[in-house]
Amino acid sequence: MIKRRTFLKTTLGTGLALSAPWVARAQTRELRIQTWEGYTEPEWLKPFEEANDVVCRVNFTTSDDDLFTKALASKGGDFDVFALNTALIPRYVANSLYLPIDPSRLTNFEKLAPAFHDNALTVVDGEVRSLPFAWGSNPLIYDQDYFTEAPDSWGVLWDPALDKQVMMVDDSSSVISVAALYLGYEDPFNLNADQYAEVKRILIEQKQILLTYYAGFADGVSLFAQNGVKAMYSMGEPQVKELQAQGVNAALTIPKEKATGWLDGWMLSPSCRDVDLAYAWFDACLSQATGKIMTEKLGYGNTTDLDANAAAGLDYADKLVWFQLAPDTEYRTQLWNEIKAA
Amino acid sequence: MDALPEHMNIMAAPEPAVAESLGGQGHLELDQVSKSYGHEHALLPTSFQVRNGEFVTILGPSGSGKTTILRLIGGFTQTSSGRILVDGKDITRLPPNRRPCNTVFQDYALFPHKSAAGNVGYGLMVRKVAKAEALRRVDEALQLVGLETMGQKFPSQLSGGQQQRVALARSLVCQPRVLLLDEPLSALDADMRRQMQQFLKRVQREIQTTFVFVTHDQEEAISLSDRIVVMSKGKVEQIASPYEIYYRPETHFVATFLGDNNLMDGTVRDGGGVDLPIGPVACATDGRGKGEKVYAAIRPERIGLARTIEAGKTGIECSVAEIGFAGAMTTVRVRPNSMPDLSLLVKVTSGRWIEDLTAGASVFATFDPADISVFSRTAP
Amino acid sequence: MMNPVSRISLFVLVALVPSVFVLLPTIAFVANSFFAVENGQIVPTFTLSNYAAFLQQPEYWGVFVNTLGLCLQVSIICLVFGLPVAWFIWRLPERNRYPMLFVVILPLFMSYVVKLFAFRSILGLNGFLNQLLVASHLIDKPQMAFLFSRDAIVLTQASMFFPYMVLPIFLNLERIPHSLTQASSDLGASAGMTFREVVLPLTMPGVVAGLVFVFIMSLGDYITPQMVGGMMGHTFGRVVWSQFGVTFNWPLGASFGVVLVLVCAALVGAVGMTSRQQRI
Structure with a gap:
């Protein structure tokens, strides 16, 4: 050269x-x-x-x-x-x-x-x-004023005590994967019919207590800050910083079931x-x-x-399950529509 | 189905019973009624009365306040002062729907979503008149206006004249004490207009309802009315019969607004009569004092022309300035020899000797001093 | 005078833009609805399976029916409030009429998303409505109930599409000659009767236009339900969106879109026929 x-x-x-x-x-x-x-x-x-x-x-x-x-x-x-x-x-x-x-x-x-x-x-x-x-990652974000110590399980998002104070994101692959993790399935991106049925069941059950499915990064932050949300599935770490900027004593944690x-x-x-x-x-x-x-x-x-x-x-990083392309995204979307229509 | 030709319908005489059920004479009185918008005076304080069954026309150019009067009577505009009474009852503060008057609007204001019968029956429907009676009265009203076969047509399917008649029937079916007509013929062509004038006059005679008719058309006013209210710039100029309005004007405006007229400055003479540019004339002066400045007016058709003057008649020697042949009548402009600056308009029946008349010819203009009307030159 | 050749070429030129930017995409869209997806790729075949999927799966047509109900509710609420408002503005003195109309349609100049966020902050737990109710002692503590419900969607959409109801009704009212209401009053009708017998029938085209506008906008709105509907926010607009934005099953989404277009077209057609019978 x-x-x-x-x-x-x-x-x-x-x-x-x-x-x-x-x-x-x-x-x-x-x-x-x-x-x-x-x-x-x-x-x-x-x-x-x-x-x-x-x-x-x-x-x-x-x-x-x-x-x-x-x-x-x-x-x-x-x-x-x-x-x-x-x-x-x-x-x-x-x-x-x-x-x-x-x-x-x-x-x-x-x-x-x-x-x-x-x-x-x-x-x-x-x-x-x-x-x-x-x-x-997609950690669990929680309000430290409510939780004295970090919740150790995704189960808080199914906790009836937190009625209308928990949120999930409006995205089929995220929601289905985290439900699968919570259920203890090894590979949340490759589920069999029984596992899908179980995922669907707990996600429909979760609708009882969810405040809403939030639509995007900023949407999740503003909803969390404005409506007294205590815990949510996060779209990413920067949401914590933005919540703190809005005066929420927010923190993130990776629950024992791992996170995506x-x-x-x-x-x-x-x-x-x-x-x-x-x-x-x-x-x-x-x-x-x-x-x-x-x-x-x-x-x-x-x-x-x-x-x-x-x-x-x-x-x-070692507690994360890296995202994979599910072989059946169309089915997941259909399942997601079924869950939301339920 | 197609309508009969308009004129045939109009000629059909109404049943006597029809006239009875639609009749309603009311006495209308305006007492010092005025209307102003801020500093703009649409109508200066005005008083007049309309007798039962009378056909009164309010005549004036646009902006004279004639429509304002009608809207005040109808209740669409609030008076600034004064009272309006119908049959002695004060209606000044009543809303339009509680006044014993109905209006025929200039644009007819027919409801486009209702049939002719629906339009005519509207006033009965809102008054909750029993269905059978309402149907009968609607039929009668349609019959009166010669539209008995057109009841199911919608306004958009009717001609202008037919719409006009539906509007009339719609108002009459409510049996108003006073019917107000706001330039109802102005949107029609000349032929239709003449037919509708005859028709209106006939309907008014039949049902004897008090009509207050607004127009800017002098001929229409003269041919239709029992009395005419002439208006100008928000005030009444004169109220009188058509004949008087035409031949006995009391103001300069009235004298010049209706048709051609000859107007001369004059001064009242001692002991009666008026000094005019053409010489002293022994006409009535209504007790005016000596030296009062007046106008003297004489209609062109009240002046005669002659080659020679008969003994005992007053005649002014003139020369012909202009000749206008207009069929039955011929208009001749003449100048008195004694006063070449003055020009007199003369309308005479076209006759053979008139054909021979040429400009510059010498003629005598003759008139009867009684045909001269005298009115004050200072505004009242 | 233009010769035929230049007139035709001018027409082609003028027609080109709408056909390229409107007609062609629409055709492509409709064609897509008959295609299939294999291995994540769109295959241009001819199949009715997308339409079959719509009819067979209740999470599609069920949501669709629900959404139609929601849109109907929004339209009717807009009408119930929009008609009196339009009437009120119409009755104002001329110098106040257009300023007032402008005030009513002012929100149209604001971004859709900004309005949505505004609604969320008004209805939210720490929002204006709750603060107002707590301050006036109507409730003890802030309620979550105002947001994330079907009612919140209806309220938000009705507020956002309100001007689209008022405008056509007002413009229609403006076309009614004042002499007609005066004639009605003159013939003995009270204000109420005049409204019922004259104003309302003559306003029907505007009312219908407003209903159609609001209904179609509500039907096509897939953001408001998500933003304020919470668990009730799953409307047909979301289902269509999920096919395009998530699964990339464009043919299925296109078939849903075609269903939407057909429903809207049928609605407009039906409305056009009824208003033609009205002779207005």
Whole structure:
């Protein structure tokens, strides 16, 4: 690389100074990144660009489905690397929209904490499909003024003593998964008919005491704050901070039945134009410095610097069940409609 | 089914019984009634009476206050002062639905969602008149206006004249003491208008109800009314029979508003008669004092033209300025030789000698001093 | 004068926008309702199974019937309050009439979501209504009962769609010549009788238009029920939304959408026929 640059410099000389911009574009390498907002913060993107003399073209994902449609249409030709919820990996695998990653080409692969290093969603049959990068959970949020100590079970959301003071989110996959966890089912994303029947039964039973199913992140916060809610299934850790900002003495906990979590990872596009550069980017993302900055700045759990996680209260990655794509989402939606119509 | 031609319906004479059940004569009195909007005077204090069964027309240009009077009587506008009495009973503060008057509106105001019979029967329905009687009276009213076969038609299916008659029947069926008609013929074409005028007059004769009719059409007022109230700028100019209004105007406005007139400045002479630009004329002065400034008016058709003057008749020597042939009548403009600045309008029956008349010809204008009406030049 | 060629090309040009942006999506939508979903992908075949699913599963048609009832309730409440309000505004002196109308339709200028949140904070446990009732000693402690119930949906929707009832009725009233009410009064009718016999029948087109507006808006509203309905917030709009937004079963959702459109079209058609018989 250096050679080529030296060559260009010496052969073209300063006489071509006027056309320098064109020259620069022609010679500089480019990395096309498709990602959620927050995963390409300047704190690690800029140093990466400088160190590798590269220009990154970042494209933000708006929804999982848009991304999938886009990837399907161009066979991943629009980007070199992309960030994806690990739950969705099977979709991309089924359509060959990924390239396996060779961990030996990465300096920082071994920096991954154990829970992420051998994750069952990312490493299948010894094939590394995704590099875990950021995570969060769906904890139980509760009001510390009401609970003297953290509730240890999702059962509080079924407690008749909390009539009209508990909330769930209006989302079939979340609600069914957490009900399955509460019932003690090992894999909440793969349920049999009996288990579904039981899930349906307890969710209908729960309607008796639920205040409402809240519609979104901010909606949950405002309802909790305005209506004296004592506990709710949370869409994510940042809800705690926002509740505290509204004067609620809120805290989160992971109940003994475990909680669901989301895990995003970096993947390699089958149409990647510069694989070397992609690996360089992966290494940059898996550095402990990057993980620390991300956790401190954005509040997401990182996958490499456990101390930073612990400092931010994110010490429960091992108590989470990472989201997976249920093989029967249509049935789940139908079940959810049945529960709500009941 | 198609309606009979309008004029045939109108000519059909009503049964005598019809007239009885629709009759209702009322005596109407306005006592110092006025209406103002802020500083705008729509009607200055006005008093007049309408006798039982009388057909009175309120005549005036737009903005003269004539419609205001009708709305005050109907109760759609509140008086600013004064009293309105019907048969001696004060109705000034009664709402429209409790007044013994009914109005025929300028736009007919027929209910579009009700049939002709439904419209006519409306007043009976709201008064809870028994069904059988109401049906009978609606039939009678429709018969009176010659629409007995059109009861089931809706207003949108009726011609303008038919709608007008439905509106009339709708008001009459309520047996008003006084019927108020607000320019009811103004939306009709000339032919229909003439037919409806005859029709209205005939209906009024039949049922003898007191009619107060508002119009801006002088001919209509003259041909229909027992008496005319001429209005201008919110005040009454004159109340009199059509003949008097026409030939004995009491104000400059009345003299000029209705048809052509010859108006001259004059001064009352000592011992009767008036000094006019054409010379002294021995006309009635109604006891006006010597030297009073007056107008003298004479209608063009009351002036005669002659080649020569008979002995004993007054004649003014004139020259013909302009000749306008208009069929039966011919209009001639003449200038007195003694006063070339003055021009007199003369309407004479077209005759053979008139055909030979040319501009500049010398003629005598003759008139009877009794045909001259004299009124004060200062506003009353 | 335009020659035929340029007139036709102008027509094509003008017609292009609505056909591209309205007609084509609608056709695509209807076509979708006959497609199937296999392995998460939409397969363009022809099947009636989506419509069958609607008819066979009570969690679809049952909710649909319930939702129709809810919409009817909202429409009737809007009418009961909207008609007198429209009438009241109409009777105001001219200089006050349009300012007052503006006040009534002012909420239309506010964002839908903002209004929803406002309603939630009014009806909520720490909300204005509870504070008012507690302060006036009508209740001892704040009640949760005002929010998250069927009544809350009805109240919220009725308030939000209220202007859509008042506007057509008012505009209809404006078209009634004053001479008609005067004639009614002149013929002996009291104000009440005039209202019943003249104003109301002549306002029917506006009333019907208002009912249709409110009904259709209520039927299509899938956010209000979720926001304020709590456990009762599961309406047909939510069911349709779940097919699009959650399951990505567009064909099934499209078939539900077609059912909605058909019901609305039938409603408008029926209304059009009755008002034509009215001769107004």
